[in-house]
Amino acid sequence: MNKLKLIYVLIPALFLLACDDFLDETPDNRTELDSKIKIRKLLTSAYPSNTYTLLAELSSDNIVDLGEDNPYTVRMIEQVAYWQNDTESDIDGVKELWQSAYNAIAHANQALDAISKVTDEDVSAEKGEALITRAYNHFVLVNVFCKHYNQTSSSTDLGIPYIEAPETALSPVYQRGNVAEVYKKINADIEAALPLIKDDIYEVKPYHFNKKAAYAFAARFNLYYEKWSKAKEYANVVLGNNPASVLRDWVALGKIPRNSDAVSQAYIKNDANLLSITAYTSAGLLFGAGYYYGSRFNHTRFLSEKETLYAEMPWGNLNIWSYNYMAFSYKASNMDKTLVIKVPYLFEVTDPVSNIGYWRSVINPFTTDECLLVRAEAEIMLNEKAAAMDDLNTWTQAYFKQTSVSQVTTIADIAKFYDTANMPYSTNNAPNQKKKLNPKFSISAGEQESMIHYLLQCRRILTLHEGLRWFDIKRYGIEVPRYQDQGNGYLKVIDVLAVDDNRRAIQLPQDVISAGMEANPR
Template sequence: MKRMKILYFIMMALLAFSCDDFLDEAPDNRAEVDSQVKIRKLLVSAYSDGNYALACELSSDNIDDTGELNPNSTRIYEQMANWEEITEVDNDDLKNVWEGAYLAIANSNQALAAIEEIGEENLLAEKGEALITRAYSHFILVNVFCKHYNSATSDTDLGIPYMEAPETTLNPKYERGTVKEVYEKIDADIEAALPLISDDMYEVAAYHFNQKAAYAFAARFNLFYENWEKAISYATEVLTTNPSSRLRDWTAMGELPRSREAVTNAYINDPADLLAVPTGSSLGLYFGAFYVGSRFNHTEKVAEEQTLNAPMPWAPDGVLLGYFNYRPFVYAGNNLDKTLFYKIPYLFEYTDPVAGIGYTKTVMIPFTTDETLLVRAEAEIMLNRNDEALADLNAWTRAFYIPGAETTLDDINTFYNGLDYSSEDTPSQKKKLSPGFTVVAGLQENLIHYVLQCRRVLTLHEGLRWFDIKRYGIEVPRYQIQSNGTVKVLDVLEKDDLRKALQLPQDVISAGVEANPR
């Protein structure tokens, strides 16, 4: 189906398309979306092709700068890693994140308008998918481009324009509103969508917001929204009464041939995956055994001190490779320092096979049963349901590591009490926490440290660590490894640093949307 002229009304203000682009389009053809089949085809495009993961991962504490003598970088990677305004153009730039999300939202809204016009009696499942995709795209936008939700300040913190209907004016003016208003609208869309979603409408449910993916999203959203009870309830809808049976088979992953293609293909085709989203991105190339991106990457130093091989309550001397059911891939050579979990495929779509040119692609898995289990564990900790949280954490570590990788509340308390907070001179996994909500010192804080560490390891390379940094006000020093092996701190992202709200694309600002303060 042709792109409808209506989408370009939105782009005029939000994406700053040229007049020529606008005039080249055919007349408004919304009336063509007049059947269930056409609505379902439209909803295929309600999932963004823009990928936020690389910008968020490079902004986080999961990477080091291996030094100026390493030539394997580009200006845009340097800008992302150093929290600068992104001026370069790339497959993974923030303009693609913004454009992709709003184009997906436009398709969701067009589907909703068509459903209302036709009559929703026989289109309830389609309405559910349109609402949940609209909510999810706005959720990504508000968490990338705004301050994190905070019940004390979000009624004044800048949000993003929340699009609830197809645009019908030539040059609309958009107000950003507040983070609180955006969260309220996301919440309303989720609550309206959940009862309507039906897996029966999908030929391949994994590529759509099926019921379990929708509840996993609802669980994560409510965790971010500080609705702990709802987060637990929705996560339980995904995990059922036997969560261990729902987790990824990490042992089987570890028995696969040690090749990028074998393990990434298995990862994106596992029953633990709740949603698969193809995107245009170099993420699989960047976090693969290639020199691309090796200057700013997840180094052996980060792995040893803070992530994969850092101490845990059940391995206080450090996590050895023998502890993993699915072992990381370690590359150490001249200007190649990457310690990786292969999960993100590197795909290439040829536009001209003869010339060998085309687009880098990947498939992202935004929601898994494993991550949803850790969402529930964190919410349980916030409600002081510590035994339940411990059971969930042990279920995950037994699956991800080895069967003996489990612990007790006393062991967690003792371990984190004995671990110094991370500092610029001595990095560790234990970060000073400054969330907008209350975390009580002692056992509750120590359990939060543990669940954040588990999620950091599980979601490595996916960008989700960045959202935990924002949620918990974690400081991030940017380390640069010098040619003599010493380490220099180039900059520090403070707990309330304005740069944690990534800057809007310049085209969007030029079109009249208010920029983030700096």
């Protein structure tokens, strides 16, 4: 396959990865990006090759530390799980995520530069893809490495450099700016991109920001941006007039034999996945059935019973799962995982003789199910409670088995279920699903707060092992205790991530800080 050969100077301060083939020709012998076909090929590299999934999931309240005697861990996992600076080189580490995102941004910017010079073809759709990928990669970076956006402090909270043009200077100096500025630029790129996205330029739509994937991203972005009406508007485009018809068929997936490979492959090939990205990651091992790798820090039976999969819902605590989950609890063998099978473990062989290569998986950043919960949250914040309840019931009826106990709930049911008299707020000694909420935006006590608790619980279950829980923790100011299993059923809190803890902004890679970038405060 012929590769496009370009000359452009990447960003040393941002520690970008360069593609070797891009640098092996002199400028006088390079292939020009002078057609939409060449630009499209370049844009395949505008998607990140690494993922935030493991960084975010390990930082969240979805894991428990099984103890120092458990040998199945690596230093990077330990550091991230306890919100320490990641000093290791790991495919799921901060350095790799930073490099991957900025490398993808560099490709998007190079494509945009080339698009501006094409005069004999319509490259508007290619421009739309370049803009939306640039926005998405910056969105990942700002939400991982910065404090979450809010209307009170984001104008002073440290942001990340927003790169909008190919690099032409050697060793440029970048300022981080602030979170509000980054969000403003992401919004501008999204708004410019949406009218340009065309599905017919893609051979396989889920591998690209097709129209529904782009609008799902726009919906989530505006939810995080506290633009509730726009979040709902964009989610409407994805969901159409009959949301139930576009959700994942959980019942059909549940009928697949309980084989982790078969189930995870069926999960990633489902039409409910709006965007699919193949990434270097060990997530398929940590959250894959029966693998010991990473088992020291995982989603355990304790969490499942107290807070997630087996936790009581408004209709009761029942075995009403349509989908396959798998529990592996062999504490004598250092294994305690309760998993929803969705993250496949793939191995890319680079040397068949030595059988060496890279761990990979397929990540689905946007799905119809999650988009429905984005809309439901926006509706709650807009005080459109009946509409939000309709969306929540649509999701629960699809996700859970229909039994003699109805999964249709009312606003009154939710308010009663989460009333403090029935369910007190979670504490370190008595954990449950109802966490104290400390968002920077206003939530009314009573029905609205109860519906947010229910919404967050539904999303936590739906996106288990995907990392999105971490961003809800940041948005809602949820305190996170890190439990360590001391044996004999006793769990000790080793550390607590407080509401305004600076560690909520994951520290930049050390190489980037050493190159002169301002570090996150600690």
